[in-house]
Amino acid sequence: MAALDLIAAGFGGQGILFLGEVLAWAAVLEGKNATWLPSYGPEQRGGTATCTVVVAGGTIGSPVVADPEVLVAMNGPSLDKFAPRVRPGGLVIVDASMVDRPVARSDVRVVRVDAVAQAAALGDVRMANMVLLGALLAAVPVVSLDAVKRVLADQFPPPNEALAAANVKAVTGGMAASRGAAQPLR
Amino acid sequence: MRPESPMTRVFGRPPVLIETPTHYCPGCTHGIAHRLVAEVIDELGLRGRTIGVASVGCSVLAYHYLDVDFQQAAHGRAPAVATGIKRVLPGRVVFTYQGDGDLAAIGTAEIIHAANRGERITVIFINNAVYGMTGGQMAPTTLVGMRTTTTPAGRDPVVYGFPLRVAELLAPLPGVAYASRVALSSPAHVNRAKRSIRRAFQTQLDGLGFSIVEMLSTCPVGWGQTPIDAMRWLEAEMFPVFPLGELKAPAEVKA
Amino acid sequence: MMPAFTKGNEAIAESAIRAGLRAYFGYPVTPQSELPEYLARRLPERGGVFLQAESEIAAINMVYGAGARVMISTSGPGFSLMQEGLSYLVGAEVPCVVVDMMRGGPGLGNIAPAQGDYFQATKSAGHGDGRLLVLAPWSVQEACDLTRVAFDLADRYRNPVAILGDGLLGQMMEPVVLPAPVEPARDVAWATTGAGSGPARVITSLDLEPEALEARNRRLQEKYRRAQQEVRWEGYRLDDADVAVVAYGISARIARTAVDRARDEGVAAGLVRPITLFPFPSQAVRDVASRVRIVLVTELSAGQMVEDVRLAADGRVPVRFYGRFGGMVSTPPEILDQIEQAASEVRAA
Ligand SMILES: Cc1ncc(C[n+]2csc(CCOP(=O)(O)OP(=O)(O)O)c2C)c(N)n1
Ligand code: SF4
Numbered sequence: 001m002a003a004l005d006l007i008a009a010g011f012g013g014q015g016i017l018f019l020g021e022v023l024a025w026a027a028v029l030e031g032k033n034a035t036w037l038p039s040y041g042p043e044q045r046g047g048t049a050t051c052t053v054v055v056a057g058g059t060i061g062s063p064v065v066a067d068p069e070v071l072v073a074m075n076g077p078s079l080d081k082f083a084p085r086v087r088p089g090g091l092v093i094v095d096a097s098m099v100d101r102p103v104a105r106s107d108v109r110v111v112r113v114d115a116v117a118q119a120a121a122l123g124d125v126r127m128a129n130m131v132l133l134g135a136l137l138a139a140v141p142v143v144s145l146d147a148v149k150r151v152l153a154d155q156f157p158p159p160n161e162a163l164a165a166a167n168v169k170a171v172t173g174g175m176a177a178s179r180g181a182a183q184p185l186r
Numbered sequence: 187m188r189p190e191s192p193m194t195r196v197f198g199r200p201p202v203l204i205e206t207p208t209h210y211c212p213g214c215t216h217g218i219a220h221r222l223v224a225e226v227i228d229e230l231g232l233r234g235r236t237i238g239v240a241s242v243g244c245s246v247l248a249y250h251y252l253d254v255d256f257q258q259a260a261h262g263r264a265p266a267v268a269t270g271i272k273r274v275l276p277g278r279v280v281f282t283y284q285g286d287g288d289l290a291a292i293g294t295a296e297i298i299h300a301a302n303r304g305e306r307i308t309v310i311f312i313n314n315a316v317y318g319m320t321g322g323q324m325a326p327t328t329l330v331g332m333r334t335t336t337t338p339a340g341r342d343p344v345v346y347g348f349p350l351r352v353a354e355l356l357a358p359l360p361g362v363a364y365a366s367r368v369a370l371s372s373p374a375h376v377n378r379a380k381r382s383i384r385r386a387f388q389t390q391l392d393g394l395g396f397s398i399v400e401m402l403s404t405c406p407v408g409w410g411q412t413p414i415d416a417m418r419w420l421e422a423e424m425f426p427v428f429p430l431g432e433l434k435a436p437a438e439v440k441a
Numbered sequence: 442m443m444p445a446f447t448k449g450n451e452a453i454a455e456s457a458i459r460a461g462l463r464a465y466f467g468y469p470v471t472p473q474s475e476l477p478e479y480l481a482r483r484l485p486e487r488g489g490v491f492l493q494a495e496s497e498i499a500a501i502n503m504v505y506g507a508g509a510r511v512m513i514s515t516s517g518p519g520f521s522l523m524q525e526g527l528s529y530l531v532g533a534e535v536p537c538v539v540v541d542m543m544r545g546g547p548g549l550g551n552i553a554p555a556q557g558d559y560f561q562a563t564k565s566a567g568h569g570d571g572r573l574l575v576l577a578p579w580s581v582q583e584a585c586d587l588t589r590v591a592f593d594l595a596d597r598y599r600n601p602v603a604i605l606g607d608g609l610l611g612q613m614m615e616p617v618v619l620p621a622p623v624e625p626a627r628d629v630a631w632a633t634t635g636a637g638s639g640p641a642r643v644i645t646s647l648d649l650e651p652e653a654l655e656a657r658n659r660r661l662q663e664k665y666r667r668a669q670q671e672v673r674w675e676g677y678r679l680d681d682a683d684v685a686v687v688a689y690g691i692s693a694r695i696a697r698t699a700v701d702r703a704r705d706e707g708v709a710a711g712l713v714r715p716i717t718l719f720p721f722p723s724q725a726v727r728d729v730a731s732r733v734r735i736v737l738v739t740e741l742s743a744g745q746m747v748e749d750v751r752l753a754a755d756g757r758v759p760v761r762f763y764g765r766f767g768g769m770v771s772t773p774p775e776i777l778d779q780i781e782q783a784a785s786e787v788r789a790a
Contacts, residue, residue: 036615061701064695066775
């Protein structure tokens with residue numbers, strides 16, 4: 001898949017912005033265009049964080065996305081707010097450790113991953129964002145794992161290469177967990 | 187059930203302090219300063235005749251917390267707005283609440299001239315050594331060597347001069363009737379700070395001139411410290427540069 | 442070359458350094474603080490001066506004194522405070538680059554993206570009859586490229602040049618290929634250097650004699666006439682368009698997606714994007730207005746550029762306006778809706 005637009009949302013501190021940055025940067029490394037937009041406007045309030053990423057082979061028009069193809073929701077309020085906006089046929093990725101309610105839509109694919117639990121098992125709950133990124137890549141391979149690895153290596157240069165490796169593990173863990181986990185469209 | 191024991195109320199929310207969730211970061215002393223101002227307004231019975239002027243900085247929303255009339259001023263201009271209010275309504279109690287970027291950088295002209303005119307207003311001045319709201323840039327009060335987002339290698343006095351001591355700068359002006367510096371870093375200091383705010387408002391009520399209380403405050407977020415470390419840092423690093431005490435006080439209001 | 446992946450604010454800062462920036466003066470304000478913070482880290486190590494001033498009023502006057510490639514950046518409230526200084530720069534013909542990353546207004550407003558400073562940037566440099574040249578990038582790459590253009594125009598016309606962006610452009614990240622560094626001439630003929638053996642140089646905007654001040658103004662106006670050759674704009678899918686959307690900066694990007702979606706639905710829509718806001722691409726707008734059946738202007742304001750579009754279109758076609766403001770940002774479906782309304786309006790006619 002070449003193009004994608006996505007909104008990722010959660011609490012501040014959950015690494016939402018970083019998730020988007022890794023994805024967008026990986027796309028750029030693969031020669032694609034990408035835009036990354038942090039929370040803006042009313043979304044900026046109240047401890048929530050959102051980011052919008054658009055990836056495309058050619059020119060990107062609007063970096064502002066009202067009706068994303070993909071939603072990554074790291075908490076309940078984000079799911080409630082953004083799930084209704086996902087385009088029909090799109091994809092909703094939910095951190096099942098943080099959100100227990102179902103996604104009230106039958107026209108989108110849903111992937112539920114215990115991201116926080118899985119990250120905790122890997123030693124740091126803050127890597128839940130990378131688990132979700134992995135889940136995303138398994139469902140829509142918009143960038144290669146290799147590009148993601150290069151971005152993480154760049155983000156955690158020596159002497160932090162252990163962090164880079166741990167984050168890669170979180171991504172591959174998320175990929176494995178979500179493979180086949182996507183509920184088909186009903 | 188036990189019979190009700192006779193209790194005296196030793197602590198409570200001052201009525202002027204609105205009960206609402208705060209937007210300040212954990213460990214920020216803006217909240218303490220708000221409370222002290224609220225207590226003094228209540229204790230002096232000034233609630234129905236006080237007008238506050240909010241500045242531009244993290245305390246821009248002071249009117250969400252203090253239940254008195256408020257006007258929100260442009261960055262640095264609060265003393266001018268307060269002057270306008272007080273000159274037209276000399277019988278009201280008027281105070282500004284300003285940060286160190288607001289008062290001591292962009293608003294230097296307004297504060298000096300309000301003080302020099304002896305405006306009968308009270309200035310609550312929060313010195314937290316950085317610009318909190320905009321993300322921890324250097325303020326005129328930033329300590330030498332202190333790293334901020336615009337002094338990544340630390341404040342260099344050759345480039346930026348030395349921390350501006352506002353209380354010392356204003357105290358000698360004849361229009362200034364009361365000037366003090368207090369700290370919000372421990373219960374004892376907080377109690378002293380409250381006495382000082384009371385005296386500043388009393389100075390205004392007595393028509394004696396301009397009054398200012400400079401409060402050494404924390405900005406854990408801007409400083410990149412935990413709330414507790416920030417309290418310690420304030421006392422260890424700011425006290426030597428910004429000595430506490432009453433620099434000027436009219437005999438009448440000296441308690 | 443592998444592009445960097447950067448925020449608009451930082452791309453402008455790095456591009457300015459590569460354009461030979463000698464000095465930056467500014468005062469913190471959201472949503473552009475990444476720009477001075479980047480320069481605080483990088484400009485001194487590359488031999489330039491970085492100074493945080495005590496206010497925007499001081500900062501623009503430091504710029505007035507710099508006599509070299511100099512930049513200042515701000516957002517709405519600070520841009521207002523710079524107006525007096527900009528008027529002096531224009532009057533004395535002192536170049537500089539001023540960046541305004543617009544936010545919601547009026548007054549303190551908020552820090553969310555907006556385009557409400559169009560009038561203030563394009564209609565007058567403070568008081569008097571002076572103008573800023575105004576460039577409006579729509580992407581991080583263009584913000585980077587136009588920064589170089591801005592310095593060149595400022596020097597060529599000895600006039601302040603504004604880069605008018607918004608909080609969204611400043612804080613979004615995109616790939617950007619940075620230009621190679623240049624080393625501009627250091628001694629400019631007009632600057633007060635205190636080192637001349639020739640006649641003393643005086644920088645002033647004062648002319649006590651009205652004849653002299655009128656002559657100065659004629660010179661400025663002549664300059665702005667010459668600057669008409671700097672007009673830049675871009676058209677997109679206009680060839681057979683019935684509906685021409687006119688938008689600049691971030692609004693134009695949002696509109697571009699809406700135009701594509703309209704085309705998918707069989708509505709012949711196109712986009713006119715002014716890149717220079719002063720000089721305004723009036724001729725281009727006029728030409729397009731003569732070919733299409735209706736024009737839709739969209740801005741993150743209550744309607745500012747639309748006045749220039751109406752002047753240019755000069756009654757040739759109906760000109761409709763759609764704006765969001767106060768920090769609210771329009772979305773492609775919203776603009777698509779407006780395009781469809783415009784299209785059905787002309788179909789009905
Ligand atoms: C004219 C103008 N310039 C800049 C700003 C941006 N600004 C908002 S708050 C602030 C500084 C706040 O620092 P301080 O006064 O120290 O208060 P604190 O946030 O630390 O409490 C600045 C520069 C503005 N709102 N208006
Ligand atoms: S940024 Fe600093 S001054 Fe502002 S609320 Fe947070 S801790 Fe307080």
